Amino acid sequence: MPSMAKPLRQSDYHRFSSATPIVIDNGGSTFRIGWAGESDPRISFRNVVQRPRHRSTGETVTIVGDHHDPALMRYFDCTRTSYRSAFDSNVVYQYEIMEYVLDYAFERLGAGGQVDHPILMTECICNPMSSRSKMAELLFETYGIPSIAFGVDAAFSYKFNQQLGICNEDGLAIYSGLSTSHAIPFLMGEPVIDACCRINVGGYHVTDYLKQLLSLKYPNHMASITWEKAEDLKMEHCYVALDYASELQLFKKGTKEAEEKTRCWQLPWIPPPQEEVPSEEELARKAALKEKQGQRLRDMAAAKKSIKISELENELRGLEDLLDQLEELDDHEVSSFLSRNGYLSTQEIDSAINRVTQSLRKAKGENDENEDRLDASPAEKYPLINVPDDMLTPEQVKEKRRQIFLKTTTEGRLRAKQKRFEEELQREKQNQLDEEKRLENPELYLEQLHTKYKELSEKVDQRKRLKTNGTRGNGNQNSSGGVGRGERLNAAQKERMRLLTTAAFDRGKGEDTFGARDEDWQLYKLMSKDGDDDDDGQEDEAELARVTSRLQDIDPVFVPKPEMSPFQGSGTTELPRLRPLSAEDYQIVLGIERFRCPEVLFQPSMVGIDQAGLDEMVGISLRRLSSVDDSVKDRICTSILLTGGSSLFPGLDARMEAGIRRLRPYLSPLKIVRASDAILDAWRGAATYATSSQFSSQTFSIQDYYEKGENALREYQIKYSL
Template sequence: MATMPQRQTDYRFFSPAIPIVIDNGGFNFRAGWAGESDPRITFRNLVHRPRHKATGEMVTIVGDHDPALLKYFDCTRSSFRSAFDSNVVYQFEIMEYVLDYAFERLGAEGSQVDHPILMTECVCNPLSSRSKMAELLFETYGVPSLAFGVDAAFGYKFNQQKGICSEDGLAICSGFTTSHIIPFVQGEPVLEACSRTNVGGYHVTYYLKQLLSLKYPYHISSITWEKAEELKLEHCYVSFDYAAELKLFQKGTKEAEEKTTFWQLPFIPPSQEEEPSEELARKAALKEKQGQRLRDIAALKKFTRISELESELHDLEDLVQQLEEVEEEEIYPFLSTTVYNSRQELESAVHRVTQSLRKARGEPLESEDKLDTSLSEKYSLINVPDSELTPEQLKEKKKQIFLKTTSEGRLRAKQKKFEEELLREKQNQQDEEKRLENPELYLEETRAKYRDLSERLEQRKRLKTNGSRSNGNNNSSGGIGRGERLNSAQKERMRLLTTAAFDRGKGEDTFGAKDEDWQLYKMMSKDYDDDDDSFEEDEAELGRLTTRLQEIDETFVAKSDMELLQGTLEIPWPRPLTVEDYKMTLGIERFRCPEILFQPNMIGVDQAGLDEMTGVSLRRLSTQYTEAKNSMCNSILVLGGSSIFPGLESRLEAGIRKIRPYLSPLKVVRSMDPVLDSWRGAASYAAAMEFPTQIFSIQDYYEKGESGLRQYQIKYSL
């Protein structure tokens, strides 16, 4: 679990002449003071910018913090981002967040850093990346000077000082996303002979995660990237002979069983204790009591609703009766004391409350025949001829026609919906009666109806798409002609067009002279597919059968859901889960994942492995290094975060020996600390008396600019 590095409190006690050493790695960011043995702060070189769930404010989180803290943030719309592309910094906005956090943890106050900085970079770092990094450090933080050096070179020099390797040798550095081979002659790296492959520890972890996810699809949510990284560090190793190791596990020998490890997921067994019958009876009685209470509440709500509607209807009827006794000229003053502006609004309110009351009681709504009289009284000007109306009455007539049409359409829609609901309830009631009479027979008949109806609908869909005939080749795309892909309606339209064109092509084009000619357009606009109307009805019936089967059959799975299940990894368990189902086996995966360092083509990377790259770097050495080439292979140092796999040195030695002359000296050793030796070598280099002669000052930056950085190169042998 990642924790926030503690903020240092002794920043002001360091002299401005003491450099800050930064190992800017693709996985971890390390920073500390020159001359010390360990970095002061270490954190993941990542930036996350989620929003706070309570305030909605966007915050910046640097590093990989405790997941318990991230629960207060909305992390669904953002993800961790790195400033690196492979091992080159290209996102300097993210790099600025990382440097801000690092300097703050070191104890620097404000944005000004008054110490020289030694920063590591990848070998043969592009000038554009180095220039942007210098611009960021000089102009944003105001550092007085800085120096750039290769991390693997610092690690090699540190081990050389400890007597692990010699001046002439090779450094094999396998990092987070890339691996490098760097030759050294007299303590200095030969950059023109370096090699790189884009495979590292990230790819090993991701490959392990993929293999376990394919092997255990039921627990894919538990196989996170962090857990795969932990399993890689604990269990993975490099095999001396990959093919022989595979055969060992294929035969299932005792040695293979000894090399197999297990990862046990948390498992909570289901309770096996059966509750006593008295407890079951008590729970059933309590459940029935709660159900009866809910039914009583629903009945009370219905009774209250009916009472309120009856009272409202009674008040409206009294108001209508009073309105009948009022003179014509006093209607408006009388209505001004109410919420209604006209007699029509009052009648509409009475009709609305009546319909709501009938619906609440479960009675059928009023038919259109009963409403015709009220509508005719409400819209009195509709049936009056226009010649008998004044211009104002004509406007009112148009308004009444529009209102009547809208009201009738709305009432018809409500009536149709109500009738459909009544029909559906009646059908469901009949189905339930059949089911109670013979449940097994009813279930079998319902399944047969669903199966026949779904097959018929699928066949009609295929006919609509591909046509009703086959050309005999079972070819669903290339062998079917256009005429065979048309449905009956499209074929009828084409027949009408062909007939009309043939008839009109015999002589003068007189189409349109007769009224019956225009009937052709009406015929073409019709849908001649007689099944289209029933198609929607069949789909609605299929949906009803699906819902019904889901209610009465626990094992039923709709065809649409089955298609979705086939595309997912979630598979229903055929039996109760046991502790064995939560145990993951790591066998071949232990050595198969690190093998991509030697065979990158296993994950689709068409590049050379570590042993082959060593031969490439040796061949790139010019003739002036011929004497040093022989002694170089006697001092091969392995370092980097991805070089900690057991068996890596022996596998490298075996692979390199195949490409070297017979009986040539060869020795592969591991760095004292493959992870921290790069930072320790840089800290030792920055503490040397000659370090100020290797820096690139801010004055050089303003005077020389990018051209000065192009020529800038430190000397590692001080």
């Protein structure tokens, strides 16, 4: 089968005799393989498989474990695949994946297609018969091994620590792994299978719970909180609280002890570059450069203005020459001369001369005669306005319409200018009056100004809220405090609705003749009028802006209210203002998560699993030892061994002791010990067991497999006390 990279092979495979067993610790988290009698396994890797496709060729490759070159992964598409495990709750059920793992392990150990060594493989307690038989079939049929032996990983770990003097011959092993935890009592050095206990809670659930808590707490950093990083944070910072409720209260009060127990994980963060204050030389250089650029733009503008003035002067001289030539022509030659030059009448040439003259004066910066002569009579500026159309030629009629348009726009412009001038005078007068009031009594004036600002702001907000409620439900009273449809309409809007209803009712009586009479168009004009009080609203907003500006000038502590958006209700709070990000925004703080996640081992209901905890498993296993007396149970409780990868949490032994004491009689003996190496003791115990001279009698050979079949494995069970 194709693989991404050829694994590094062990070079001493052929130095071992065919009688030397191969020891395999097939854990749900890590796969370990090595030789019997050695202190450490030769090869260890994560017990997962990934099968991505090559981006260019589309070929599927096999990646075993997580030790691969990141530089090569960019050539593969990993978006449609993920890591897959052969285990389900510590039981192998995906043997296709298991075959990939064994191929990779034997290849790295140095074996070829044929493995001619006995194999001792670990399994979980009470492993199903189907799983054991399929594993034997895979090893016998695919690799041709001579014999195989299956043993419980927790039992090997307990026996290895018994040899080291850590635990006694009678005792209890609490093994907490990746996805399951077991409690196995031992009598006379042998596990009591009928009294063992298992829960489907392990280190995976602790890591997953930690990842969920951090993702909910820091949703902006979910991409950084990967499962692998959560696993590292769990192993580095998590601990088991002696009293979970008391520890929660400690962090709730925020005491100094809680601050000392808090840990912080800093994400990668690059501070923004700090702008340095420019020196005087730099400021002078920039000012000189800016002045040079400004002078260049001024020169370009002056040159452009000079060119425009010369063009207008040439155009004006050409028009004046046309007038001079017209004076020398006879009356019957004028029409043909004008058509040759593109003009229809003499008035059109005069209008062109006036237009060019005004443009020339504007280009030179001179005042316009029309603006200077405000008192000039319209008859002098627009001589054709009062002349009837029947007395004018078609060309003069066109000129008359143009003069009417010029007169209308000029008068409108003058009226707007006069209105602005009057408003400015009124504003200055109002400011002068306000200043006199402020000087007479500053405190009273400031109080009145605040009261006026409050009234205007409430009035403007109420008007905006009424307009916004028009897009909501039609009920007379909604949940957000809005009013009904009838209360939102003013008098003009109600009148418009009445007219529309009346017109629709009259039209429904017979033939639709709306629009045939002049009265119908008057009704149409009434219905088309916008009766809303927009003018009043604009005046209020303008006055509110003036009062706000005045308060900002005279009251240093005044803070204007934020403007309500059209979609903002009366109870909605203001969004926080944006601020530059700092290193604190890229910090993951671990507080109660440090002990809350390992609490899953004692309270599986926190993650939705209705099972017992680690301390309760001990009581269940002891109750199942119904055939032994209390003295034997007391002897078992003096040798409780904690092993497995999930037993490494600090404080686990103290918490287990406190939990078990509540289950045991008063003053009964109790001793909890930790394994010498909770992770590798299972493999080391199996490697020590495989060196025994009686190991060959504990194996299941390939001849037994072919002669007796898979059913013989049902009765197979090794003896751990060799």
